Structure formats: structure tokens, C-alpha cells
Amino acid sequence: MRALQYVEIGKPPQVVEIDKPTPAPGEVLLKVTAAGACHSDEFIMSLPEDQYIYGLPLTLGHEGVGIVEELGEGATGVKVGDAVAVYGPWGCGACKKCQEGHEQYCPHAAELGIAPPGLGSPGSMAEYMIVKSPRHLVPIGDLDPVAAVALTDAGLTPYHAIKSVMPRLSGASWVVTIGAGGLGHMAIQLLKVMTGASVITLDVNEEKLAFAREMGADHTALSDENAPEEIRKITGGAMADVVLDFVGIQPTVETAGKCVHTESEIVIVGVGNGALPVGIFTLPYETVVRAPYWGYRQELAEVVDLARRGKITVETETFPLDEGFKAYERMHEGSLRGRAVVVP
Structure with a gap:
């Protein structure tokens, strides 16, 4: 499959061919329908080598929506064919913060090597992506993927x-x-x-x-x-x-x-x-x-509901996956109107 990856420190991201992933037990494979580009991506790609901690090569994209393609053994709560948005802050799932749905503040994520998609784990700027648990998925129903994807962070x-x-x-x-x-x-x-x-x-x-x-x-x-x-x-x-x-x-x-x-x-x-x-x-x-960070899982469901009811809309510009790097060029020059969305 194709993926937009950050491959070399200080160099623009590039589209590469990598193996399509297979979900491990408890995981979910999504067929990505839209991926959002964010200033956070630009920030981490601007870091010097001695400060960069996200691993290389890194498939970008911490905003993602898609269709459930395959369930790993034991994965429940979603079914094949569901349209879902990815809640990006991933924690251990067991501590007090995670049980409250506040996974962005999980105190154990770093020590356990748990990282959000596109910020340490393979992200959404690919034809397929792995989501570590169904609890990270929020249904979007018939909401347009391009309109929905930025809700996961920009919303x-x-x-x-x-x-x-x-x-x-x-x-x-x-x-x-x-x-x-x-x-x-x-x-x-x-x-x-x-x-x-x-x-x-x-x-x-x-x-x-x-x-x-x-x-x-x-x-x-x-x-x-x-x-x-x-x-x-x-x-x-x-x-x-x-x-x-x-x-x-x-x-x-x-x-x-x-x-x-x-x-x-x-x-x-x-x-x-x-x-x-x-x-x-x-x-x-x-x-x-x-200085807060991201948001709670239940809040993402609330934001999606606001969008489905037409209360909020995301201004977007779309880019095909093969030209995903242009989204970051436009972002850097400050010429985007709203949010950039990469469509595989």
C-alpha cells in the first residue's frame, strides 16, 4: 500500500510503498477515507535530530477516518463496514485517566511505548491503518469523511x-x-x-x-x-x-x-x-x-454530533495522497483556508 512518510530528518515527507498491515488480537484495520494534516506534524518535522523522538520512518497523520476493514481476534464494539473516526490520544486503557476517557493524560503511555497515530505510531496518511483498540473509534454515520476527519483534532x-x-x-x-x-x-x-x-x-x-x-x-x-x-x-x-x-x-x-x-x-x-x-x-x-492537550474521548463524540446536526462545519482543502506533501508546503507558507485533508 501507499503511505506518506517522514523518512529523513529535515527532508519533506514522501510517498512510499509499504506492506498492508494485519490487525493483531484486539486491533482494528481501517481502510482510510480521509486523513488530516496539522501544524503538529509540521512542528515535529521541524525538530532537530537531537530532539526528534517519534521514530523513522513515520507514517504521518493523527487525524483519521475510515471504514472498518478487518477485526483482530477478540476485537469487539465495531463491525466490518462501520464508518468511524479515530480518537488519537492513546493510553494504557487501564489507569484512572484512561478509565475516565482522558487518555491524552495517561501517565503510563510513554513508559509503555504507547504513542498516538502519526505521532509515534503509524498514522492515517496511508491506504490502511491499524487502530490499537476499538475504544479509540467513534461512529460518524453518513458524515462526509472529508468533513469529519478534522473534527478529531481541529474540532x-x-x-x-x-x-x-x-x-x-x-x-x-x-x-x-x-x-x-x-x-x-x-x-x-x-x-x-x-x-x-x-x-x-x-x-x-x-x-x-x-x-x-x-x-x-x-x-x-x-x-x-x-x-x-x-x-x-x-x-x-x-x-x-x-x-x-x-x-x-x-x-x-x-x-x-x-x-x-x-x-x-x-x-x-x-x-x-x-x-x-x-x-x-x-x-x-x-x-x-x-495549556490543555487535545481532548477527551466523549468530547469527540459530542463534536461529531454537532457536525452531524449541521451546527459546525470544517473549511477544507483536499490533496490526493500522492501530493500529500503539498499540504505541508501550503501550511508552511500560510496559504491554507481552514484545514488540509489528504484523501488516499
């Missing part, structure tokens, strides 16, 4: 971040989102569906801000040194109750710190290397700064 991750700050988001609240890309454009929609808060989106050019307004942002402003003052003007001096940073680089987290008031919350979602100091003289009093 789930902001959904999880927003749920964590729901007590702060009333109809009188102001929420700032930084970045209107793959995760950011989903966050805007989710905020409008889940809360009554007014949404202000920051990004680097007018094209991206226009896209944010299409997605439902109430106000937009350029993400630059003037952004905090723009937030002050828009909010009438109130500033933001919540800032969701979907970029996470140093300039954006610093902007986030200047856009809030006392008893507010900053959620750093983007995988940049930015950090925000917390101390008595650094941020407004009782400001909470959090």
Missing part, C-alpha cells in the same frame, strides 16, 4: 479548551481568539454555538480576518503590538474574560497577557514554544493560565 482540541472555560463565558462576556487557521476557525464556530459571548479574533492580515468574520467572529483586529489597545476599544475598556491562543508563539502569548482583566483566563492551545510568566506582578490578579 476536538478547541472544543475541549472552550468547555474548560465555560463558567467564564456568559452573554455579557468577551472572548478573544488568536489565529483563524485550522483550530481557530473551528473555535469561532464552537463559541457561537456553545456560548453567548462576543468573539474577537486576532490574526496577521485582512484576508484571515475576513475569514474569521465569515466563521462568525463579531469583531476582528490585527495581531500585532496594537492588538491590546484595539481590544480595549472594542470592549469599552473591559478587556477579555477569556483568551484562547491557537498559535502559542511568544508574541501571541504576550499579547494574550495584555488583553485580559482580573479573574480572567488564558488558554494556550497552539503548539508554539511561547511561555507566559505567572506571578504577583506579571498578570492581572487571579488570572489563570492553562
Whole structure:
């Protein structure tokens, strides 16, 4: 079968021919119908050799949907022919976090050599992929695979971040989102569906801000040194109750710190290397700064349900598997509208 793999440190991924996998006991073989490209992929492919820990060659893709092709011995809960989405954070399945469905925080995964697909295990950018357990699969019914695949990260991750700050988001609240890309454009929609808060989106050019307004942002402003003052003007001096940073680089987290008031919350979602100091003289009093990772298994089912009911949609651009590397080229140059989807 064909697979898009990261083969050599610092080199672009390439399509290679590898053996079609066979499911071991308890595993599920999926025929992949769509695979999502993510900035996390670009991040790990940018790591120098001394920091890269994901193994080579690595079949990319931690967002995946497909049709159940074959069940390993003892695998139950799904059947051949089911259309499913892959819940990407894989844990041991036995600890307290995993039993709660919070596998992204499994404390034993690393020591047991358990890694998410595309982030250490073979991912979804292939004609077939192995899913280690049926518990990692969420039914998608008749939802279009291209529309569904990004829900597994670009939908789930902001959904999880927003749920964590729901007590702060009333109809009188102001929420700032930084970045209107793959995760950011989903966050805007989710905020409008889940809360009554007014949404202000920051990004680097007018094209991206226009896209944010299409997605439902109430106000937009350029993400630059003037952004905090723009937030002050828009909010009438109130500033933001919540800032969701979907970029996470140093300039954006610093902007986030200047856009809030006392008893507010900053959620750093983007995988940049930015950090925000917390101390008595650094941020407004009782400001909470959090950095969540991915989301819970039940939350993915909730996101899929929102999409099936037409409450949210993912803006996508598709690429055939043989041209999957172009998705990352477009991502790097910042020219994607929404999410890139690779279709085998």
C-alpha cells in the first residue's frame, strides 16, 4: 500500500510503498477515507535530530477516518463496514485517566511505548491503518469523511479548551481568539454555538480576518503590538474574560497577557514554544493560565454530533495522497483556508 512518510530528518515527507498491515488480537484495520494534516506534524518535522523522538520512518497523520476493514481476534464494539473516526490520544486503557476517557493524560503511555497515530505510531496518511483498540473509534454515520476527519483534532482540541472555560463565558462576556487557521476557525464556530459571548479574533492580515468574520467572529483586529489597545476599544475598556491562543508563539502569548482583566483566563492551545510568566506582578490578579492537550474521548463524540446536526462545519482543502506533501508546503507558507485533508 501507499503511505506518506517522514523518512529523513529535515527532508519533506514522501510517498512510499509499504506492506498492508494485519490487525493483531484486539486491533482494528481501517481502510482510510480521509486523513488530516496539522501544524503538529509540521512542528515535529521541524525538530532537530537531537530532539526528534517519534521514530523513522513515520507514517504521518493523527487525524483519521475510515471504514472498518478487518477485526483482530477478540476485537469487539465495531463491525466490518462501520464508518468511524479515530480518537488519537492513546493510553494504557487501564489507569484512572484512561478509565475516565482522558487518555491524552495517561501517565503510563510513554513508559509503555504507547504513542498516538502519526505521532509515534503509524498514522492515517496511508491506504490502511491499524487502530490499537476499538475504544479509540467513534461512529460518524453518513458524515462526509472529508468533513469529519478534522473534527478529531481541529474540532476536538478547541472544543475541549472552550468547555474548560465555560463558567467564564456568559452573554455579557468577551472572548478573544488568536489565529483563524485550522483550530481557530473551528473555535469561532464552537463559541457561537456553545456560548453567548462576543468573539474577537486576532490574526496577521485582512484576508484571515475576513475569514474569521465569515466563521462568525463579531469583531476582528490585527495581531500585532496594537492588538491590546484595539481590544480595549472594542470592549469599552473591559478587556477579555477569556483568551484562547491557537498559535502559542511568544508574541501571541504576550499579547494574550495584555488583553485580559482580573479573574480572567488564558488558554494556550497552539503548539508554539511561547511561555507566559505567572506571578504577583506579571498578570492581572487571579488570572489563570492553562495549556490543555487535545481532548477527551466523549468530547469527540459530542463534536461529531454537532457536525452531524449541521451546527459546525470544517473549511477544507483536499490533496490526493500522492501530493500529500503539498499540504505541508501550503501550511508552511500560510496559504491554507481552514484545514488540509489528504484523501488516499
